[in-house]
Amino acid sequence: MAAPAPEETETGTLHEQIVAKLRAVLLNGELADGARIPEAQLCLRFGISRTPLREALKVLAAEGFIELRPNRGSIVAPIDPVEVGHLFEMKGSVEHMIGRLAAVRATDVDAARIERAHAELGGHPDPAVYTALNQDFHRALAVATHNPVLVQTYDNLQKRVLRLRFVVNENPTRVAQSFGEHEGIMVAFRARARLDLAERLEEHNRLTGEAVRRALKGEGA
């Protein structure tokens, strides 16, 4: 139960590891939206005391995953459909930028990594696996811009989107459609077509956002 197995997320500082583990708990949907964060339980599970856990909570709160209520504990930040729209709108702009820059700046190493991520995606049509590999693919494109500030900004948005996957990755239709869009993205990337790549990425993001919003409405929160 209290698996002391070290997760593969081996970052440097112990603090970073705690943040990563805690974020994983939130992303895995183990805790329902709006649920109180069980500090003591998590301390037991991670084998740490409350001090470092609370440090991680503050960081996650600053990132928007957790809501800190004065003297009343922290809760998992509820998913607000309106905010989801804003999130995808913002990410769309970043995607466009990624397309414009990656097309021009990608090195051979970047291209190889992107091709590999794309190929792996095709081999795993399973929605759950797809989500993870999808992240790798898009992140590889972001990295190809060679702008660390962009990568950081993108990571932050992407992590927030990831919270929503459980409502959309159950949809095989969208997964197939998504992969089709990726094919188009790759065509544009291989041709190093700046604006074409930018627009395809933005459109891909827009369609994903719509799928998510539709799923959110369908599930009736």
Added chain:
Amino acid sequence: MAAPAPEETETGTLHEQIVAKLRAVLLNGELADGARIPEAQLCLRFGISRTPLREALKVLAAEGFIELRPNRGSIVAPIDPVEVGHLFEMKGSVEHMIGRLAAVRATDVDAARIERAHAELGGHPDPAVYTALNQDFHRALAVATHNPVLVQTYDNLQKRVLRLRFVVNENPTRVAQSFGEHEGIMVAFRARARLDLAERLEEHNRLTGEAVRRALKGEGA
């Protein structure tokens, strides 16, 4: 001066206040780049113990203001000229987005706030004051997009840029030039000209970025 107007960022939490105060210390340039963070001293100064201060340190580290070294304390994140370029490149994209959206979505209240911020800027040509009011002006434009995720992303980038002001706000020439660009921005905004506003904002950002980079090179950091 740094008038702490009661913005929506004025959360009641003590933690948020500590983060804000600590950030202010960093932004004021009280601590040199790469300098060790004097935990004990800051605890005395803020009248708190190390626990809440360290929570704030972790948050600031996640934001990129502080570098956390394992077992060796935290240091003020050094300014990397290359990263400054990436920072402005990223911010340029966001500025463009702000222009496109603000032109369409700004309400009368937004417009009034933007006009007021612009007018105040004209009345205070003093570089030090200009910097603070300049932030208000651009933030008002960001708020007019009515996309909180964008505002949050913009705030984060803007805060990182603010660290650099001491190298550029000593330049009256650039201040005058900057205000001239603001005039053009206002013309485009009043006309609600989407792309014109977007391009003017992006160009303004680009010029500011170049001024900063030039100043950084000049000072030979």
Added chain:
DNA sequence: CGACGATATTTTGCATTCAAAAATGACCCG
């Protein structure tokens, strides 16, 4: 005189502890 190494001091990171606030529940009164 300078470099190296052992020891003392400080600093860091985390566990523990403690006071205050909120949630819970028991009790009383209408």
Added chain:
DNA sequence: CGGGTCATTTTTGAATGCAAAATATCGTCG
């Protein structure tokens, strides 16, 4: 039987304490 008040328990937020690591100090030797 329901509503409200007060005591009890739990949880939160922050100060303190403690072991380990790093830094500084000093003595010794080449």
